[in-house]
Amino acid sequence: xxxxxxxxxxxxxxxxxxxxxxxxxxxxxxxxxxxxxxxxxxxxxxxxxxxxxxxxxxxxxxxxxxxxxxxxxxxxxxxxxxxxxxxxxxxxxxxxxxxxxxxxxxxxxxxxxxxxxxxxxxxxxxxxxxxxxxxxxxxxxxxxxxxxxxxxxxxxxxxxxxxxxxxxxxxxxxxxxxxxxxxxxxxxxxxxxxxxxxxxxxxxxxxxxxxxxxxxxxxxxxxxxxxxxxxxxxxxxxxxxxxxxxxxxxxxxxxxxxxxxxxxxxxxxxxxxxxxxxxxxxxxxxxxxxxxxxxxxxxxxxxxxxxxxxxxxxxxxxxxx
Amino acid sequence: xxxxxxxxxxxxxxxxxxxxxxxxxxxxxxxxxxxxxxxxxxxxxxxxxxxxxxxxxxxxxxxxxxxxxxxxxxxxxxxxxxxxxxxxxxxxxxxxxxxxxxxxxxxxxxxxxxxxxxxxxxxxxxxxxxxxxxxxxxxxxxxxxxxxxxxxxxxxxxxxxxxxxxxxxxxxxxxxxxxxxxxxxxxxxxxxxxxxxxxxxxxxxxxxxxxxxxxxxxxxxxxxxxxxxxxxxxxxxxxxxxxxxxxxxxxxxxxxxxxxxxxxxxxxxxxxxxxxxxxxxxxxxxxxxxxxxxxxxxxxxxx
Numbered sequence: 001x002x003x004x005x006x007x008x009x010x011x012x013x014x015x016x017x018x019x020x021x022x023x024x025x026x027x028x029x030x031x032x033x034x035x036x037x038x039x040x041x042x043x044x045x046x047x048x049x050x051x052x053x054x055x056x057x058x059x060x061x062x063x064x065x066x067x068x069x070x071x072x073x074x075x076x077x078x079x080x081x082x083x084x085x086x087x088x089x090x091x092x093x094x095x096x097x098x099x100x101x102x103x104x105x106x107x108x109x110x111x112x113x114x115x116x117x118x119x120x121x122x123x124x125x126x127x128x129x130x131x132x133x134x135x136x137x138x139x140x141x142x143x144x145x146x147x148x149x150x151x152x153x154x155x156x157x158x159x160x161x162x163x164x165x166x167x168x169x170x171x172x173x174x175x176x177x178x179x180x181x182x183x184x185x186x187x188x189x190x191x192x193x194x195x196x197x198x199x200x201x202x203x204x205x206x207x208x209x210x211x212x213x214x215x216x217x218x219x220x221x222x223x224x225x226x227x228x229x230x231x232x233x234x235x236x237x238x239x240x241x242x243x244x245x246x247x248x249x250x251x252x253x254x255x256x257x258x259x260x261x262x263x264x265x266x267x268x269x270x271x272x273x274x275x276x277x278x279x280x281x282x283x284x285x286x287x288x289x290x291x292x293x294x295x296x297x298x299x300x301x302x303x304x305x306x307x308x309x310x311x312x313x314x315x316x317x318x319x320x321x
Numbered sequence: 322x323x324x325x326x327x328x329x330x331x332x333x334x335x336x337x338x339x340x341x342x343x344x345x346x347x348x349x350x351x352x353x354x355x356x357x358x359x360x361x362x363x364x365x366x367x368x369x370x371x372x373x374x375x376x377x378x379x380x381x382x383x384x385x386x387x388x389x390x391x392x393x394x395x396x397x398x399x400x401x402x403x404x405x406x407x408x409x410x411x412x413x414x415x416x417x418x419x420x421x422x423x424x425x426x427x428x429x430x431x432x433x434x435x436x437x438x439x440x441x442x443x444x445x446x447x448x449x450x451x452x453x454x455x456x457x458x459x460x461x462x463x464x465x466x467x468x469x470x471x472x473x474x475x476x477x478x479x480x481x482x483x484x485x486x487x488x489x490x491x492x493x494x495x496x497x498x499x500x501x502x503x504x505x506x507x508x509x510x511x512x513x514x515x516x517x518x519x520x521x522x523x524x525x526x527x528x529x530x531x532x533x534x535x536x537x538x539x540x541x542x543x544x545x546x547x548x549x550x551x552x553x554x555x556x557x558x559x560x561x562x563x564x565x566x567x568x569x570x571x572x573x574x575x576x577x578x579x580x581x582x583x584x585x586x587x588x589x590x591x592x593x594x595x596x597x598x599x600x601x602x603x604x605x606x607x608x609x610x611x612x613x614x615x616x617x618x619x620x621x622x623x624x
Contacts, residue, residue, distance in 0.1 A: 057424075063424055063427070112605075115609075119609070119612060120608055120612045123355075123357060124562075124608055124612050124613070126357075127562050127608060128605060128609075131601040131605040131608070132605070134555075134597055134601040135598060135602060138598035138601065141594055142594055142595060149594075240555070244431050247428060247431070248428065251425070251428045255424075280442060281439075283435065283438075284436060284439045286435070287432040287433070287434075287435035287436040287439065288436055290428070290429075290435075291414050291429050291432040291433060294421075294425045294426075294428055294429040295414070295418060298418060298421035298422060298425035299421075299425070
């Protein structure tokens, strides 16, 4: 056991370094054409979205249908910062801080959903999140200063593959640590039985609050990355359809599984690209595949299972609680 | 001033009738399966297109068909076919998931909705279709209010359908079976109730009523496009939740409330673009303070 541990650690760090290096070298050297790089960036952004949503929908077992609202807040907040506040010369270096600011703004709006979640649950909480999504979209459509329904533009293209990769790794790392901590056990206890969790001294209110805030934070970060990749955002790109996409990725990959989230985001994004030649029929075939998947594998590809790679192994003596 | 108010009340009743008809479908399915049938808005859309097809066909007959005949023909045709569609969707997509986690069924419903929208789009193309006028348009003037025959027809027909549905649910054996299933699903099959058949019939009735809503909506706002079901569907869904989801009379009440919200928002606020904001904020507040809607029973939790 003790001999395995360092080896695995080197392997992990080695692959992280390699991944980051590759994400920088491949586009720079022109080995991957810009189209493929773009798709990879979308895959990465979708991975962050899926991991974040899985925290609420998969691990905590609530049903949020409004995460596109958080994404919108993050996207608009970070875009406002890069367009109006930060001088262009600094924007490259300020980008991580801008994304964090977008995430924090999204987390702040997460309170709107977190408070009702203390009283309402299940379908009614799903409807609260849905209403939240619609309200965010409607507010953005009515804010003329942000371009209203025409959208907001002028962001520099700051999102690049290394940034996306770094944020995916960071999100994955934090989500894994959260899920396998005491906090994570609390989350899953809420999913299995909220009343019993409460009785066994799980502070359900605190955990729900944190879960929504953390999930909203990462969704907001993904929104910032999305805005600075597309360089143009409008309220319609954060409609309920976007939330539906996220839900599909989570349930395709499998609830309550980090591996599933990564797989779901990858398969969904690549599949939609592969079906592009079908034109209009792409959106007929896509939903049909989803329905078939749900019928034959209702828990998604990795439902509640995890790749061994992501499960932390605690050596003897280092057992944390 | 009073005239404007009266006119707007009429408009709100007209729109609210359509919302109420669609909201009923959400409420019935939720009541019996505790599942949010997100495809229902798109079933309404298909109903509207089917009634358009029937109306165009009947108007194009070599002899001149009388307009009431065309109207009734289109209504029955689209109600029947849409009921069939609802039953098919339930049979193929929802029934295999009866034992699966409830969210899988919801995701499937979202998928079915997207499928219906985009299938219609791919078949018919993106250009909107115009609904032919079937009801004479010359308005009546009563106490200074302009009242079109169409408005009267929509309000009365919707009310009639709702009364019939209420009778069906409260007075017939089928209605009793529906109420029984929503009351206690595991026990009902033991009493000899064919659960699957009752669920199929629920979908048939809900879809047929949505099809009637589709025809009425098409007559009142005569531009159809494949994505029309999304917005109307969401609004009807809010209506069902406002009334207390799963509650039939609540859905009717919610439909009219939403009609009033939509019509009166532009009257009271500067722009009609605020209507989504107003409607959803109301919904959010209502759910925070009265989590089970206006007429919904409070939930008790057994530990």
